[in-house]
Amino acid sequence: MRAITGNDRKTKMRSAGQFPPITLTAIDHDRLSGLAEAIADTVPDVHDYLAAELDRAVVVSPGEIAPSVVTMNARVTFRDEVAGQERTVTLVYPQEADVAAGRVSVLTPIGAALIGVAEGQSITWFTRQGVAKTLAVLEVEHSHAGEGASAA
Template identity: 50%
Template sequence: MDTMRKAAGGRSLPKIKVTAEDRERLAGLASAAMDRMPDLASYLSDELDRAQVVRSGRSTTGFVRMGCAVEFRDDTTGKVQAVTLVYPGEADIAQGRISVLTPVGAALLGLSTGQSIDWATRTGAAKRLTVLDIREPAFA
């Protein structure tokens, strides 16, 4: 299975991982959001399709999954941000909780420390981010 597909601009997409539990729940979320937000739902679905699924009992640390706190750098501006990746109903930008159904949230899913990915904002602006640090979910 080739997980290094080409991103817009010709760069290879990084290999990503997702837990079996997150994949199942996020696939349902993407499907349910297809009518309301087809572009984001399709992007999330594509990310899930290319991700290596990690089963329970295997190593589920070291990559961004639901509930993880992530520090990343916007490689365009150099700005560093810290966010927690959450489901849409838990999102609160003022508290740094971003939904997986946002462009940056879907882009972060499955990345490991040091990996970079190109993504597009809601306005279509091209961005690149690099994951600097991942903290495991409090409920893990």
């Protein structure tokens, strides 16, 4: 089986209608844009996916982001629609990632899929092995207002 490229993923997801609208704060958008460029050569699949998400995102000021939207440092409960399993993670920058503690990097395929999605939305993403997964965001929690926008 051939590897699925970033362009293949975008084409498949657009044709499947699995691109829900996403919203990012201007601060998250700027920082994630820099991170995406930094990984272009080392992790091209995640770069392609994250860059596509950044391109299509609605960018707002930190005060305008809805509390139901996944931002950086948000605690997110989602359901794997294929396996039917629920999982709760905190979306973090790579240096803060700790899978055992439930801290998932935004530079992983699932982290890149979660950013900007709101409660009640579903999104299809692809594992590094090219397997399609669909997750539904069930709950988004922020420890305090603006955390996702101001985290460094």
